[in-house]
Amino acid sequence: MAPLERLRAGLERKLTVVCAPAGYGKSTLLSEWSRTLLTLGAQAAWVSFDDEDDDPSTFASYVIAAVVEATGGAGTRAQQQLRDRALLPIHVAFAELLNELGESGKPLFLFLDDVDRLETAAIHEALFSLLRYAPDNLHVVLACRSTPALPLSYFASRDQLVWLDASDLRFSRDEAAEFVRRIAGRELAASDLEALVGATEGWVSGLQLASLALRGEVDAALVVRRIAQARGGIAAYLNENVINVLPETVREFLLATAVLDRMTPALCNVLTGREDAHETLEWLSAHNLFVKALDGERLWFRYHALLLQYLRDELQLRKPQAVAGLHRAAAAWFGAAGLWSEAVKHALTAGEIVQAADWVEACAMELIAASDVRTVLNWIARLPETALHMRVRLRLAHAWALALSLQIVAARRAIQAIEADIEDGVLPVDDMAALEVLAVRSLIAGLADESAESLRLGRRVLTARPPRGSWVEQIGQTTLIFGLSYAGGLDEVLRLRAEDTAAVGREPLYSDVYRRSMSGLGEFVAGRLHDASRTFEGALRIAEERAGRLCAAAALPTGYLCAIYYEWGDLKRLREIQHERLPIALQACSLGPMLRFALAAAMNLAHLNEFEAAHALLRDVERVADDRQWLRLQVACLAAHVRLSLMAGKLTEAHRFGEALRMLAPGIAPRPECSVVETWSFHEMAHARLLLSDGHAREAAAVLSVLERELSSRAMPWFAAQAAVLSAIAHDACGEDGRALSFMADALAYGQCNGLVRTFIDEGPGVASLLAKLGNSPGRFPGVSAWYLKELTGAFDAPPASDVAKASARPLSGPAASNLSAREVEILDYVARGLSNKEVARALRVAPETIKWHLKNIFEKLNVSSRIEAVRSGLAFDLPMNRGDDPASGSGKRR
Numbered sequence: 001m002a003p004l005e006r007l008r009a010g011l012e013r014k015l016t017v018v019c020a021p022a023g024y025g026k027s028t029l030l031s032e033w034s035r036t037l038l039t040l041g042a043q044a045a046w047v048s049f050d051d052e053d054d055d056p057s058t059f060a061s062y063v064i065a066a067v068v069e070a071t072g073g074a075g076t077r078a079q080q081q082l083r084d085r086a087l088l089p090i091h092v093a094f095a096e097l098l099n100e101l102g103e104s105g106k107p108l109f110l111f112l113d114d115v116d117r118l119e120t121a122a123i124h125e126a127l128f129s130l131l132r133y134a135p136d137n138l139h140v141v142l143a144c145r146s147t148p149a150l151p152l153s154y155f156a157s158r159d160q161l162v163w164l165d166a167s168d169l170r171f172s173r174d175e176a177a178e179f180v181r182r183i184a185g186r187e188l189a190a191s192d193l194e195a196l197v198g199a200t201e202g203w204v205s206g207l208q209l210a211s212l213a214l215r216g217e218v219d220a221a222l223v224v225r226r227i228a229q230a231r232g233g234i235a236a237y238l239n240e241n242v243i244n245v246l247p248e249t250v251r252e253f254l255l256a257t258a259v260l261d262r263m264t265p266a267l268c269n270v271l272t273g274r275e276d277a278h279e280t281l282e283w284l285s286a287h288n289l290f291v292k293a294l295d296g297e298r299l300w301f302r303y304h305a306l307l308l309q310y311l312r313d314e315l316q317l318r319k320p321q322a323v324a325g326l327h328r329a330a331a332a333w334f335g336a337a338g339l340w341s342e343a344v345k346h347a348l349t350a351g352e353i354v355q356a357a358d359w360v361e362a363c364a365m366e367l368i369a370a371s372d373v374r375t376v377l378n379w380i381a382r383l384p385e386t387a388l389h390m391r392v393r394l395r396l397a398h399a400w401a402l403a404l405s406l407q408i409v410a411a412r413r414a415i416q417a418i419e420a421d422i423e424d425g426v427l428p429v430d431d432m433a434a435l436e437v438l439a440v441r442s443l444i445a446g447l448a449d450e451s452a453e454s455l456r457l458g459r460r461v462l463t464a465r466p467p468r469g470s471w472v473e474q475i476g477q478t479t480l481i482f483g484l485s486y487a488g489g490l491d492e493v494l495r496l497r498a499e500d501t502a503a504v505g506r507e508p509l510y511s512d513v514y515r516r517s518m519s520g521l522g523e524f525v526a527g528r529l530h531d532a533s534r535t536f537e538g539a540l541r542i543a544e545e546r547a548g549r550l551c552a553a554a555a556l557p558t559g560y561l562c563a564i565y566y567e568w569g570d571l572k573r574l575r576e577i578q579h580e581r582l583p584i585a586l587q588a589c590s591l592g593p594m595l596r597f598a599l600a601a602a603m604n605l606a607h608l609n610e611f612e613a614a615h616a617l618l619r620d621v622e623r624v625a626d627d628r629q630w631l632r633l634q635v636a637c638l639a640a641h642v643r644l645s646l647m648a649g650k651l652t653e654a655h656r657f658g659e660a661l662r663m664l665a666p667g668i669a670p671r672p673e674c675s676v677v678e679t680w681s682f683h684e685m686a687h688a689r690l691l692l693s694d695g696h697a698r699e700a701a702a703v704l705s706v707l708e709r710e711l712s713s714r715a716m717p718w719f720a721a722q723a724a725v726l727s728a729i730a731h732d733a734c735g736e737d738g739r740a741l742s743f744m745a746d747a748l749a750y751g752q753c754n755g756l757v758r759t760f761i762d763e764g765p766g767v768a769s770l771l772a773k774l775g776n777s778p779g780r781f782p783g784v785s786a787w788y789l790k791e792l793t794g795a796f797d798a799p800p801a802s803d804v805a806k807a808s809a810r811p812l813s814g815p816a817a818s819n820l821s822a823r824e825v826e827i828l829d830y831v832a833r834g835l836s837n838k839e840v841a842r843a844l845r846v847a848p849e850t851i852k853w854h855l856k857n858i859f860e861k862l863n864v865s866s867r868i869e870a871v872r873s874g875l876a877f878d879l880p881m882n883r884g885d886d887p888a889s890g891s892g893k894r895r
Contacts, residue, residue, distance in 0.1 A: 045070035081547045127152075394521035411440075582617070591633050618641055
């Protein structure tokens with residue numbers, strides 16, 4: 001069957017793979033297939049990769065940009081997500097891309113050429129996820145020289161794979177005759193044609209070389225003898241039978257442009273010093289000399305890999321002294337065109353370190369302001385350290401980029417090095433640069449949870465009056481607001497928000513939502529939950545409208561809303577906003593929203609009796625906290641572990657967590673007022689819970705009385721109410737009925753104005769008893785309304801959350817089934833078919849012990865203990881209908 005006929009099967013399947021060595025015509029075949037698809041009314045997007053594209057963000061940006069261009073707009077929300085946040089996992093952007101493609105409904109074929117040159121595991125995982133969840137109108141076509149690192153059996157078993165390899169691409173005798181006739185313009189004798197097909201084995205590039213030679217060679221038999229050696233010496237054959245027969249001007253053009261990965265006539269004219277680049281490129285294309293147009297307007301071209309490598313070798317051999325100059329000229333042209341990535345690449349290759357650093361320095365802050373910190377970090381990583389040393393603007397950009405990508409430790413080192421060089425007189429700075437150093441320090445302090453320092457530095461930044469609306473002013477205000485939120489400065493937070501209403505919304509999405517969320521934090525810490533929910537809901541609405549539900553910006557207000565919805569007992573709404581957002585929160589959130597997200601998610605899981613899943617989720621969060629040195633988050637997770645263990649009746653486990661907690665947390669309330677008070681509060685609450693569990697109610701009551709008093713004095717009534725409820729239980733256990741009811745009444749008076757539910761219900765029967773006592777003496781505490789007592793008492797009689805939730809929703813479980821790696825999904829797929837560990841190992845060509853290790857990881861991720869549970873949890877919605885075979889075995893070819 002002809003290759004094009006084979007490709008038609010891809011109209012009904014998710015994935016087509018064309019795998020063959022260089023020179024077999026993969027790109028030519030797929031280009032023709034792409035044109036055919038366009039005539040059928042489908043859309044086609046094309047991306048070619050090289051070794052320098054082996055970066056997840058680069059890969060994602062290229063793919064999404066190609067889709068946007070091909071579809072006329074589908075994928076713009078996903079594209080905006082990537083631009084808005086450096087730490088967004090690429091599978092999240094791809095999820096949004098799939099949503100947009102599903103909405104469009106029009107068939108799209110996404111061609112990914114040379115995809116096997118990408119070796120990063122994160123790219124393989126994202127590509128597998130893209131394929132696995134692709135809507136019916138998306139078809140992916142991979143061109144590669146070796147089998148791509150994807151579980152192809154997963155798609156083959158579902159009849160979703162079309163596989164073509166070298167044997168499918170070889171020309172038959174009739175196809176070879178037609179090809180030679182079209183390229184060389186002549187017929188071959190049957191014997192010569194037979195010999196040519198035998199010599200080339202139907203290899204397209206060999207036939208093309210022969211056809212070019214036949215144009216000027218009378219003796220076809222001689223050409224056949226020469227081409228028989230071509231596969232062992234392409235360079236020699238090209239040199240003797242192709243390049244040397246070209247006009248001198250064309251040969252010089254080829255050598256001069258060999259340094260380019262892609263070329264356009266204007267750029268080629270610069271490198272050749274002539275004005276005929278357009279005509280030359282068209283001549284090369286017309287003569288089938290391994291030149292390919294990259295766009296419909298034929299403005300950009302590239303050479304075939306076979307020819308390009310040959311030309312570069314020839315250039316290095318014949319004109320080694322010219323190589324640096326050509327790269328230098330290319331760098332200048334790309335720089336003038338604003339194509340910074342290629343400009344920097346050619347400048348570095350030419351050894352023009354200063355020029356490359358100049359370009360990076362010139363545009364770095366513009367990119368950072370647009371949230372494109374990935375590009376800045378990638379560029380700076382390629383510059384030698386000596387190129388940065390005396391460039392204060394570039395070093396500041398590096399520090400900004402590190403901080404905004406939450407590489408807090410590295411950012412602190414970078415800014416400290418800058419300050420040391422300034423102090424030593426090594427690095428001269430003007431007033432604006434000095435202010436920017438201060439702004440970076442304030443940002444790092446805020447991200448490192450040093451709220452008092454964030455307050456001090458943020459105020460210094462704003463006191464210096466940076467330009468209105470500038471990046472420095474925005475950072476100064478944000479860090480000041482964070483500091484004020486934990487220093488009882490809500491009035492000033494609200495004043496700043498009111499003054500800055502006109503400015504908010506003009507900045508990049510993530511910055512805009514972050515600033516809104518910071519002002520909501522002030523209301524949140526001050527216990528004004530209704531006001532805070534409105535602020536966070538407004539920020540979330542803006543994020544979702546501008547960049548989709550799963551954008552990184554949306555995770556910020558979601559974290560705080562999780563805490564509020566959980567407190568209000570709105571577990572359905574909690575699960576809705578949490579759904580699919582945990583991986584984003586883990587990578588893209590600052591400390592505050594990540595902490596609230598984690599605690600609410602863990603408690604929700606606990607009420608579903610999913611205690612192990614809750615502990616697993618907290619461990620994932622702890623790893624992030626440890627990496628970023630976030631003590632408050634580490635302490636909060638350990639305190640939550642203590643509480644979960646006590647809820648599950650595992651006292652020894654609870655005390656083990658408590659001992660780890662004791663080694664971390666501060667022993668006394670911090671001064672001055674700052675976010676460390678929460679760190680201390682988490683420890684004190686956990687300590688009191690352990691004391692109560694051990695029967696030491698009096699000691700617990702003493703701890704909690706101090707805690708409640710301290711939190712109340714700092715204008716943190718919600719946190720104080722939580723301490724008061726536990727204090728009431730402790731005093732009640734001591735027989736101090738009056739004090740117990742007094743603490744409970746104080747908490748209720750605040751709770752009824754702010755909708756508190758779980759603060760009371762989660763503490764269990766002890767609270768129910770105290771509520772009953774309060775209800776029996778209505779005149780004693782006039783600040784507590786009867787309706788509120790009745791509502792809370794009724795909540796104790798409601799069915800268990802686990803019964804309700806399990807009947808209506810699938811629990812969130814940290815790294816859920818969608819987070820299994822491609823290899824793990826493939827193994828689970830084999831397990832679903834009933835294969836034993838040994839059979840799976842044989843199919844995947846690994847040791848059985850390796851399969852056992854993978855299954856252990858799968859069980860942990862899915863929170864299951866058996867193969868049956870794993871299959872049900874991980875693939876119940878997507879089980880294979882038949883066995884299928886690995887495409888490499890050959891059966892995939894007939895699909």
